[in-house]
Amino acid sequence: QVQLQESGPGLVESSGTLPLTCAVSGDSISSRNWWSWVRQSPGKGLEWIGEIDLSGGPTYNPSLRGRVTISVDKSRNQLSLSLTSLTAADTAVYYCARNGPFSLENWGQGALVTVSS
Amino acid sequence: EIVLTQSPGTLSLSPGERATLSCRASQSVSSTYLAWYQQKPGQAPRLLIYGASSRATGIPDRFSGSGSGTDFTLTISRLEPEDFAVYYCQQFGTSPPGYTFGQGTKLEIK
Numbered sequence: 724q725v726q727l728q729e730s731g732p733g734l735v736e737s738s739g740t741l742p743l744t745c746a747v748s749g750d751s752i753s754s755r756n757w758w759s760w761v762r763q764s765p766g767k768g769l770e771w772i773g774e775i776d777l778s779g780g781p782t783y784n785p786s787l788r789g790r791v792t793i794s795v796d797k798s799r800n801q802l803s804l805s806l807t808s809l810t811a812a813d814t815a816v817y818y819c820a821r822n823g824p825f826s827l828e829n830w831g832q833g834a835l836v837t838v839s840s
Numbered sequence: 841e842i843v844l845t846q847s848p849g850t851l852s853l854s855p856g857e858r859a860t861l862s863c864r865a866s867q868s869v870s871s872t873y874l875a876w877y878q879q880k881p882g883q884a885p886r887l888l889i890y891g892a893s894s895r896a897t898g899i900p901d902r903f904s905g906s907g908s909g910t911d912f913t914l915t916i917s918r919l920e921p922e923d924f925a926v927y928y929c930q931q932f933g934t935s936p937p938g939y940t941f942g943q944g945t946k947l948e949i950k
Contacts, residue, residue: 759939769877769885769928771939782937818884824891825932826875827939830884 725750727819727831737840739809745802745819745831752800753777757822760793760804762815763833770815772804774822809838842867844929844942852950859916861945863929868909873932876905876914879944880925888927889914916947924949 731743743760752758760772773783773793781793792805802819817834820827843866853859863874871892877885887896889905892912902917916923929942 761939768943769930769941771941773938784938785936823887823896824894825873826887826890826896826930827877827885828887828890828896830886833884 725754725821725829727821727829729817729819729831729834731817731834731836733835734837734839735809737809737811737838739807739838741804741806741809741813741817741836741838743804743806743817743819743834743836745804747800747802747821752795752797752802755821758795758802759820759822759827760802761818761820761827761830763818764812764815767815772806772817775802811838811840814838841936842869842931842933842940844931844940846927846929846942846945848945849943850946850948852948853919854950855919855921857919859914859919859923859947861914861916861927861947863907863912863914863942865910865912865931869912869931871908874905874907874912875930875932877928877930878923878925879928885928919947921949923947 726748728746759774775781775793790807794803819831821829845864847862874892876889879885893905904915926944926946928944
């Protein structure tokens with residue numbers, strides 16, 4: 724059974740950069756071609772950040788394009804997210820997920836990130 | 841961009857009752873691209889249904905999905921205590937590419 728675990732700083736400064744990693748265990752990251760990041764602001768709904776195709780490249784939510792980078796390190800079996808120019812609106816729980824058939828099949832437990840001013 | 845609107849916002853039912861949750865899209869969505877998730881407090885969403893009607897691995901058969909075009913439904917035939925949660929529908933779009941979610945329906949115990 725695949726397991727995903729997000730990690731990163733719980734508190735980041737406004738205007739700074741958020742680095743998050745997602746460690747994949749129980750299966751190879753190469754087992755599926757697409758992996759995604761999703762976030763959820765406190766008390767709010769779900770927002771897809773972007774995905775990466777291991778055979779191609781990343782696709783980003785247009786609302787975040789220019790600030791977000793998703794990458795994968797196959798040797799470490801992990802996924803990464805970088806989000807720049809942070810504001811309070813970026814405070815959220817960040818999830819990594821393994822894509823299924825046009826859906827998000829497996830999710831990590833999430834990492835809470837607070838942007839401080 | 842396709843917008844998904846879920847109704848009702850909150851649904852109050854008792855265990856053993858039938859729950860019907862609606863997801864309406866602002867434009868036609870291929871059934872292949874429609875999914876449903878369950879989220880409990882403090883937990884990540886869990887995939888229930890993909891392709892509008894296919895149950896994900898390990899999902900009980902009391903959960904079923906249906907619909908086409910702009911109207912989709914998640915039905916829980918007989919509510920169990922563990923089913924009270926927030927439910928989201930999701931569509932995969934090609935222009936622009938990516939996933940969008942409905943705002944959620946909270947299913948609460950009456």
